[in-house]
Amino acid sequence: MANSLVQDLIESGIHFGQRASGWNPKMGPYIYGKRNGIHIIDIKETVKGLLLAKRYIARTVSEGKDVCFVGTKRQAKSVVEERCRDVGQPFVTERWLGGTLTNFRTIRLRLKRLEELEAVEASDNFASYSKKMESQLRREKAKIKRNLDGIRTMDKLPGAMVALDVRHEETALKEARKLGIPTICLIDTDGDPELADIPIPGNDDSIRAIDVIMRELCLAVSEGKQNRQMVDGSQRQAGGQVERPRSRRAQYRADDATPPDSGDQDGAAAPATAATGQ
Secondary structure, eight states: OHHHHHHHHHHHTTTEEEEGGGOOGGGGGGEEEEETTEEEEOHHHHHHHHHHHHHHHHHHHHTTOOEEEEOOSHHHHHHHHHHHHHHTOOEEOSOOOTTTTTTHHHHHHHHHHHHHHHHHHHHHTTTTSOHHHHHHHHHHHHHHHHHHGGGTTOOSOOSEEEESOTTTTHHHHHHHHHTTOOEEEEEOTTSOGGGOSEEEESOSSOHHHHHHHHHHHHHHHHHHHHHHHHHHHHHHHHTSOOOOOSSHHHHHTTTTOOOGGGOOTTSSSOOSSOOOOO
């Protein structure tokens, strides 16, 4: 399976970074070398980050939490929508609205408003309103649906966030960090790995590369849901509660998934094999 995954990653071109002239020096540990002015990402670091992210996502979902996927760039939109709908996870593919997490109560109120408008449309198709008011209500409904439809099932803050481009999704990542929500990011050579708790170094402009990453992360979601069902079934048979980790930090370190600033060479951040290519 590992060989198949590596082959898929290489065929998707995930190891091709940005031009060397536009790189972020913080990505140096994840760069293998340079060819024709293009940085080459160390595929070992990509696989390491991806496997670590899959373990963390599976554990998070198994505990009944959601994973919010954020991909607002053109290359990621269709892939994120399709993959997330298949596994029933919240996603954002339109512009990230400031306060989506930090002002979550207001977002829920807007989603409640969407449900009200949909109910009116289903009952009489706005026939009880004037033409002007009908037009306004339809525009309001379309705007809310376009921006928030992907997270309408997210009735609480997510247990983790996946961002497919740290530069495009910087606002979302800062909100997640402010609330202590772990972040998993696909990071190209021009990105900042410090924005991610679990970085996955790789080409974030390739649709095929994004699809492979989303496929693997969504497989982890499915695994987590299966584990959740098994735990729920065992819990019902035992008639008691399953013990939970006492804190997010303790949970995060359970499988050596330590944050990047911990200095753990087996964790999310520290690369051991990559050359700087400088």
